[in-house]
Amino acid sequence: MSSYLFKRFTTMIITIVGVSVLVFMIIHLIPGNPVSHILGDYATEESIKELEMRLGLDRPILVQYFSYMFHAIQGDLGTSFITGYTVVEEILNRIPITAQLALYSIIFGSIIGILIGVIAAVKKNTILDQLAMLLALVGISAPGFWIALFLILLFSYQLSIFPISGYSGFYSLILPSITLGLGTAGSIARMTRSSMLDVIKQDYIRTAKAKGAGLFRLVFMHSLQNAIIPVVTLIGMQFGYLMAGAVVTETVFALPGLGSLIVSAISTRDIPTVQGLLLFMAAMIIIVNFVVDLLYTKLDPRIQYE
Amino acid sequence: MTIELLKVENMNISFKDDESGTTSAVKDLSFYINEGETVGLVGESGCGKSVTALSLMRLIEKNSSFIEGTIELEGEDINLFSEKKMRSIRGNKISMIFQEPMTSLNPVHKIGKQIGEVLHLHALANKINCKEKTIEILKKVGIPRAESIVDEYPHQLSGGMRQRIMIAMAMACNPKLLIADEPTTALDVTIQAQILDLMKMLQEEYNTAILLITHDLGVISEMADRVIVMYYGQIVEEADVRTLFKNPKHPYTIGLLNSVPNIDSENEGRLIPIEGNVPNLGMIKSGCPFRSRCQHAYVKCHEKNPPLFKRDSQFVRCWLYEEEGVQA
Numbered sequence: 001m002s003s004y005l006f007k008r009f010t011t012m013i014i015t016i017v018g019v020s021v022l023v024f025m026i027i028h029l030i031p032g033n034p035v036s037h038i039l040g041d042y043a044t045e046e047s048i049k050e051l052e053m054r055l056g057l058d059r060p061i062l063v064q065y066f067s068y069m070f071h072a073i074q075g076d077l078g079t080s081f082i083t084g085y086t087v088v089e090e091i092l093n094r095i096p097i098t099a100q101l102a103l104y105s106i107i108f109g110s111i112i113g114i115l116i117g118v119i120a121a122v123k124k125n126t127i128l129d130q131l132a133m134l135l136a137l138v139g140i141s142a143p144g145f146w147i148a149l150f151l152i153l154l155f156s157y158q159l160s161i162f163p164i165s166g167y168s169g170f171y172s173l174i175l176p177s178i179t180l181g182l183g184t185a186g187s188i189a190r191m192t193r194s195s196m197l198d199v200i201k202q203d204y205i206r207t208a209k210a211k212g213a214g215l216f217r218l219v220f221m222h223s224l225q226n227a228i229i230p231v232v233t234l235i236g237m238q239f240g241y242l243m244a245g246a247v248v249t250e251t252v253f254a255l256p257g258l259g260s261l262i263v264s265a266i267s268t269r270d271i272p273t274v275q276g277l278l279l280f281m282a283a284m285i286i287i288v289n290f291v292v293d294l295l296y297t298k299l300d301p302r303i304q305y306e
Numbered sequence: 307m308t309i310e311l312l313k314v315e316n317m318n319i320s321f322k323d324d325e326s327g328t329t330s331a332v333k334d335l336s337f338y339i340n341e342g343e344t345v346g347l348v349g350e351s352g353c354g355k356s357v358t359a360l361s362l363m364r365l366i367e368k369n370s371s372f373i374e375g376t377i378e379l380e381g382e383d384i385n386l387f388s389e390k391k392m393r394s395i396r397g398n399k400i401s402m403i404f405q406e407p408m409t410s411l412n413p414v415h416k417i418g419k420q421i422g423e424v425l426h427l428h429a430l431a432n433k434i435n436c437k438e439k440t441i442e443i444l445k446k447v448g449i450p451r452a453e454s455i456v457d458e459y460p461h462q463l464s465g466g467m468r469q470r471i472m473i474a475m476a477m478a479c480n481p482k483l484l485i486a487d488e489p490t491t492a493l494d495v496t497i498q499a500q501i502l503d504l505m506k507m508l509q510e511e512y513n514t515a516i517l518l519i520t521h522d523l524g525v526i527s528e529m530a531d532r533v534i535v536m537y538y539g540q541i542v543e544e545a546d547v548r549t550l551f552k553n554p555k556h557p558y559t560i561g562l563l564n565s566v567p568n569i570d571s572e573n574e575g576r577l578i579p580i581e582g583n584v585p586n587l588g589m590i591k592s593g594c595p596f597r598s599r600c601q602h603a604y605v606k607c608h609e610k611n612p613p614l615f616k617r618d619s620q621f622v623r624c625w626l627y628e629e630e631g632v633q634a
Contacts, residue, residue, distance in 0.1 A: 202409065203404060203406055203409040203410045204409060204410055204411055204412040204413070206365060206404070206410075207404065207410045207411065207412070207472070207475075208412065208423075209365055209396070210363060210365060210396055210397060210401065210402045210404075211396065211397035211401075211423060211424045211427060211475065212393045212394065212395075212396040212397035212398060212424070212427045212428060213393070213423070213427060214390075214393055217427075222412055222415075225414045225415075226412070226413065226414055299414070300413070300414055301413070301414060301459040301461070302413055302414075302459070302461045
């Protein structure tokens with residue numbers, strides 16, 4: 001186990017370094033000079049030169065990269081060009097909202113998705129199954145901003161149950177979580193269904209039936225734990241999509257989270273913030289998937305990491 | 307005195323199929339099993355043995371199949387039971403062990419939990435004494451270090467051990483009837499003998515009746531008191547084990563016996579296979595289904611499916627015995 005952990009840890013670091021190179025390159029390749037953006041249209045040549053020097057943008061790109069990484073390792077992701085706060089401060093300020101949003105939508109998506117998938121599998125080839133899969137398809141294909149607007153119209157505007165936008169505690173995160181969770185629920189429902197259909201056919205399910213087990217026991221105690229592994233993998237992968245989805249959802253619902261931060265940082269060419277955020281999100285996704293891999297051993301005793 | 311435990315009468319099993327409505331898998335099957343008796347059910351793959359076994363426990367998919375006829379267990383027709391009532395029978399009065407011990411146990415549950423589940427389902431143990439009782443049962447089926455095996459997973463055990471676990475699970479509630487569907491087919495020969503011995507030992511101790519399904523005539527000769535030979539979903543011969551081996555009557559039974567190696571064989575050690583294959587279900591509309599593979603087939607065999615003819619205690623479904631026997 002410890003040698004496995006060591007190996008996984010090394011690959012994680014290599015991946016993060018790879019991501020950092022990519023992020024750095026992309027940002028420096030997109031057109032538009034951040035300095036002229038900061039100084040506005042009437043900036044003089046000299047003032048641009050001076051600010052470039054102060055921000056360290058006049059140095060060769062490799063030097064910039066290594067200097068950035070040197071500081072990043074020590075937990076310093078630079079300072080925002082625009083707000084003057086450090087990027088770490090910005091992230092720490094906004095992460096509670098995005099973390100909650102991700103957590104609630106994963107919980108919502110998993111519960112709904114697994115339930116729908118199980119029902120579809122148990123009622124295979126019936127109207128219920130077709131309905132469930134249609135629902136899943138809608139969940140996957142409907143764009144987040146459209147779902148968000150639809151939910152706002154219905155629950156906030158017409159029924160006045162939830163706030164239209166802004167952050168005011170758990171209550172204001174319900175609609176955003178549903179918006180973000182629906183797509184996840186759709187993918188999870190499909191995966192659960194196909195995985196369950198596979199498991200239901202297995203000999204050990206017949207054995208459980210022969211022991212006198214009822215439907216509930218067969219489905220939830222015998223089939224689901226065997227069917228859940230690909231679903232858990234998917235949930236881990238969905239985390240990446242959630243980060244992307246949070247960008248749209250937080251913007252629509254005007255939530256001050258990481259997603260809306262990255263949108264504003266990109267539009268103001270705030271290079272350190274964009275870099276820091278992308279790196280942070282990538283690291284989160286990598287860590288979540290690592291945890292998922294460790295979870296396998298808990299779910300299936302046959303999986304052992306040597 | 308022999309007491310009749312299970313009595314199956316005119317059982318028909320058919321499956322829905324896409325085009326032509328239904329396909330009949332088992333036709334007009336009638337047999338009985340006495341308490342403590344071992345009945346062997348023999349036949350080639352696809353002759354309806356396993357379907358019969360699964361139907362006795364109503365384990366075949368009920369949306370796509372029909373079971374007609376009566377299945378009386380201790381005088382009650384379990385074919386009329388509700389699903390809930392049937393669940394109380396499964397694993398309790400009738401239990402079953404399967405061919406594949408490698409895949410018949412749930413890979414993600416501990417052995418103790420899987421055996422304890424039967425006890426729990428039929429209220430024979432509570433949370434406190436469940437583990438204790440499970441260990442007791444494991445010891446009974448000859449599992450070494452039973453105390454630690456309850457906390458192990460199926461993948462940590464060998465095939466023979468897993469089949470012992472299956473037997474332990476099946477015998478946990480002292481069932482009246484044990485259905486063993488090819489219990490030794492997937493095991494190697496030395497383990498086969500151990501498993502058969504174990505089944506015999508438990509049978510003697512609890513007076514359990516066994517319905518032993520196999521295509522292995524060696525297993526039958528060792529275990530069974532009475533043998534039912536099936537072909538194409540119907541009984542073609544039924545006799546006690548001595549009579550069947552000494553004096554087989556149906557050409558199919560004779561063919562089966564000839565295709566097994568025998569030291570005293572008259573064929574100079576050569577095996578004689580039965581030519582051809584079992585016809586697909588629904589292929590044969592009239593006449594004897596074995597006629598295309600039978601050397602003795604004549605006109606009548608093509609016209610009409612023979613009924614069972616009875617002579618002494620032996621039943622044969624073949625026109626050759628029309629004169630000798632009485633129609634059963």
